[in-house]
Amino acid sequence: MNPQGERWTTDQVLALAPDEASRKAGGKLAAPGPWSETGADEGAVWGQCKGSGKKPYQTVVDIKGPAFKCSCPSRKFPCKHALGLLLLWAGDGGEVTAGEPSAWAGEWLAGRRERAERQAGAPSGAAAPPRTPADPEAAKRRAERRMQRIGAGATELEQRLEDLLQSGLASAESGTGSWDETAARMVDAQAPGLASRVRELSSVVASGPDWPARLLEECALLHLLDQGFLGIERLPGPLAATVRSRVGLTTEAADLLTGPDAATVRDRWLVLAQQDSDDGKLLTRRIFLRGERTGRMALHLSFGGSPGRPLDLALPPGLVLDADLAYYPGARPLRATLGERHAPAAPGPVPPGGGIDAALAAYGDALRDDPWLDSWPVVLTDVTPIPSHDGKGWQLADADGESALPLDPRSLGRTSLWRLAAISGGAPVTVFGECGHRGILPLTVWDPAPVSL
Template sequence: MNPQGERWTTDQVLALAPDEASRTAGGRLAGPEPWSRAGADGDAVWGLCEGSGRTPYHTVVDLTGPAYRCSCPSRKFPCKHALGLLLLWSGGDAVPAGAPPPWADEWLTGRRERAAGGAAAPPDGGTSARPTAGTEPAARRAARRAARIGAGAAELEQRLEDLLRTGLAAAEGAGYASWDETAARMVDAQAPGLASRVRELGALSAAGGDRPARLLEECALLHLLDQGFLAVERLPPPLAATVRARVGLTTDTAELLTGPEASPVRDRWLVLSQHDSDEGRLTARRIHLRGERTGRMALHLSYSGGGRPLEPTLPPGLLLDADLAFYPGARPLRAALGTHHAPPVQGPTPSGCGIDAALRAYGEALCDDPWLDSWPVVLADVTPTPGDGDSGWQLADADGESALPLDPRALARPGLWQLIAISGGRPVTVFGTCGHRGFLPLTTWDPEPVSL
């Protein structure tokens, strides 16, 4: 499983996370600050992690399993400490080579002796009989997690009913605390997607603007997601896949690319944008592509931590002859990058559409995925223009008949002024995402691509 001395990539480590909450928490522990006496050899990684108590948590990972042991009370495998330790190790030289300390060596030796004798090694090295990904049938694990998420969704439905019974004004007065508690309950239910949406409700209840209307809209979407998951077995398969992904159930990338149901799409994919963003101690890279033959939009998402460079690097404008495997869903967008059939070459300026067609594309995608925030589009012959009063900037069609407001997030970014300078009052081609907040520009062409 682990060739001697070969470090895993950040994506390989994060693929082990049992849920999104663990991935985020592990990312916060990916730096050297909380760790002491960390070390690694060809088959194991170990270290002490400072926690809330006086005694640090003892964490060790057997890379040949992989299998994990940590003295923390978490019921998740791997826990956030094991993920953080693996991310630190994968990031470079922060974890030196050495021999395991006695507490780690005892557990590792016991595992290997039992493996040599044909007995199953316990997952955490202690007295717990809890099974892990390496010892429990996948179907049983999936069913158990689905039952937990179902219980969380049912509890959340009761919370929403109480909210509507008492009125939205009560939610506005409650602030963050009440919603944070509900979000924590969803994390315990292994439903990070539900937890994230609950936190959004907490932010809305404390925000300005038209709070009651926005709160009601988000409650309705959350109710729809709850009901969708509680009845997921009766949904059409593509919609069921969307619901599962929205609550936080992930698809294994290796299975997507090489599994028995793998169906990669080969095309010449034009890279439309590449943007990095900080997410705690991790860096996320989002690469948008469009197929030359199929016209399909795709999003490749990858993570890196510990100072390791992000991969792949695909600047806008490249044309890539490759296979993409799309994650299942009613409106597939995220994809994994498969086989490259030829070196990338410089591609042309992409063709685009007008404002009305962009809104129609987002509307059609929204019909398939009601929880979609935005959809990628290429706009052709649009001109950035100042709006009236407080409405901010807009992108206007060349004929002046239609205009699309810019996403408020764009107004605070230097890329907006770069776009205005490149345009100089002339129509330009712009790629970005079109959603309920407006249009977020990511790349323009002058005549070469420029990231915004």
């Protein structure tokens, strides 16, 4: 076995970057000049990087996680130093040699592995023992009070929608402030999902000449969600769970893994994409997975952005993970939490997929179960990016030219579009993305190795 473990490719390393600026900054550090005391073994890479201060930054990466630790003050995960170190290691130029970890690196790695061993001994690979409320009756009363507050908020929102329809959609053009006030009321009602959808209504007015039609559609979906919550006791269990999650009622990950109704799915999960977003306050990481045996799609969400809340889990596209996943309840489950990992992540194959018609059918089936769904993850095989016939956009066309799917307007003008076109070069490729009412938003392309877009 390679004493340094199986090396990642440059593309797999760059796929971990939270943004384009981090990719560029990490690339500048992918040279031996600023590094000292570098080394690697089967599970980790470490080194010290010279910065602007007298003391170099200590950087270590657990490649079996992967997870990152750096003494720099950056709030990005991974930081440019971790990316630079991994790129230096991936280049296999002999700068990162096999050896024993430095004391500072070994201490952090030992702590991680000790925690992993404790977790491995817990039922179903739980990350923590199940939480038992000190006073179950008090917890039940708190849950009932929150349901009542959300119900009152939904009733108030229904009145707001009725007033809008009676006064006419044109009145919304001058009512942005009132939407913000209504959203704040939904926050007070402890219904963040309703608040988010209300804020979206205020942005629809400025979305273009056809905004009244779009506003009516969004109002109809919001009305449907209100009515679903107000009559939630009459809904089938899976649909009721979907409604709860859409209004903002969440299930704790620990309960999914160790609660009385815990159920996990073990598979070899191929990492299809990793996407980070930053709203200035919170970093969100979305990792899409596909089961090799089950064919099920999964979405792992993590949040962080402060020194006390790092984005610990990072999985570059192209890896495969033998692990247990527990799905959050819903009529069309997609979001999942990671349970026990049975083996370190390893390079995986190009994912199987289908054509345009299969992608649209998958989105349609998911939308039937969850009418508030914006998109559904799909893998397209043998598709080619080509300009649209009207010259105003791009589309992915099947190899036979019989079907085409427009690219989501959010991808137009982004470097990802031109990267996709350049990688394809007019030839069919495999693309993973989110298929929805706007078209498809491509996230990863295989050439044959995965490249994040």
